[in-house]
Structure formats: structure tokens, C-alpha cells
Amino acid sequence: xxxxxxxxxxxxxxxxxxxxxxxxxxxxxxxxxxxxxxxxxxxxxxxxxxxxxxxxxxxxxxxxxxxxxxxxxxxxxxxxxxxxxxxxxxxxxxxxxxxxxxxxxxxxxxxxxxxxxxxxxxxxxxxxxxxxxxxxxxxxxxxxxx
Numbered sequence: 001x002x003x004x005x006x007x008x009x010x011x012x013x014x015x016x017x018x019x020x021x022x023x024x025x026x027x028x029x030x031x032x033x034x035x036x037x038x039x040x041x042x043x044x045x046x047x048x049x050x051x052x053x054x055x056x057x058x059x060x061x062x063x064x065x066x067x068x069x070x071x072x073x074x075x076x077x078x079x080x081x082x083x084x085x086x087x088x089x090x091x092x093x094x095x096x097x098x099x100x101x102x103x104x105x106x107x108x109x110x111x112x113x114x115x116x117x118x119x120x121x122x123x124x125x126x127x128x129x130x131x132x133x134x135x136x137x138x139x140x141x142x143x144x145x146x
Contacts, residue, residue, distance in 0.1 A: 002052050002056075002057070011045035011048070012046055014041075015039075015045060018038045018041075019035065069104065076096065085141050087143040088141060088142055088143020089128075090125055091143055093125055094121055097124055101120070101121065102117065105117070
């Protein structure tokens with residue numbers, strides 16, 4: 001079985017299980033958003049399985065699992081969770097995004113690419129600020145700047 005089919009099947013089963021747990025939410029309006037996201041996840045995972053059945057790709061040689069990248073990303077996430085309260089949500093998130101992009105693409109790193117990644121991290125942090133602070137008015141962990 002192809003890796004895409006396995007991932008699609010696991011996500012589909014997970015979305016069915018998550019949808020089944022939504023019956024325990026007492027407030028019906030509170031379940032609308034999670035239900036929508038879970039339905040979309042189920043549809044997309046079903047389409048991934050269907051894609052595997054209809055458009056089979058020939059088996060190619062698989063690259064070895066990138067243990068070093070995955071391990072370093074895990075360490076970065078743990079560090080992010082520890083510094084979140086100290087630095088604040090937005091500064092910690094900005095530094096997290098930059099660090100992750102540099103770890104994931106260090107082979108392509110040059111000055112122009114580094115500036116693009118920094119700009120992308122900044123724009124994504126601004127989007128988070130607008131989404132959480134302006135639109136949703138959610139309190140985020142305060143730190144050095146906000």
C-alpha cells in the first residue's frame with residue numbers, strides 16, 4: 001500500500017472518530033466550527049485515498065527518513081513552548097517560524113532566500129496578530145513586546 005493511501009486512511013478514520021466525539025458538546029453552536037473542519041478533513045482524506053486508487057504511481061526508491069530534521073524540529077517546538085511566556089506569543093512565534101524555515105531549507109540558504117523567509121515569517125506573524133488580537137480578540141501570552 002502506498003504511503004499516501006495509508007495517510008489518507010488514517011486521517012479518514014481519525015476524522016470519523018473526532019466527528020463521533022462531537023456529540024458530547026452541550027452547546028450546539030460551539031460544535032459548528034469543529035464539525036466543519038472535521039468534515040473537510042474527512043473529505044480531503046477520502047479524496048487522497050481515491051486518488052491512490054484511480055491514479056497509481058509507480059513505486060520509486062524512497063529516501064531515508066530524515067531523523068535529524070524531525071528531531072531538531074521537535075527540539076525547536078519544545079524550546080518554543082518554554083519561551084512562549086517569557087518572550088510573548090508574537091515574538092516567540094516569529095522566531096519559531098524563522099527557525100523552522102531555516103532548519104527545513106538550510107540547503108537552499110542564501111541571502112536573498114533568507115530575506116524571503118524572514119519576510120514570510122513576519123507577514124505570517126502579522127496575520128496571527130490580526131486574527132487573534134483584532135478579529136477574535138483572544139488574549140495571547142504577554143511577553144517582552146506585546
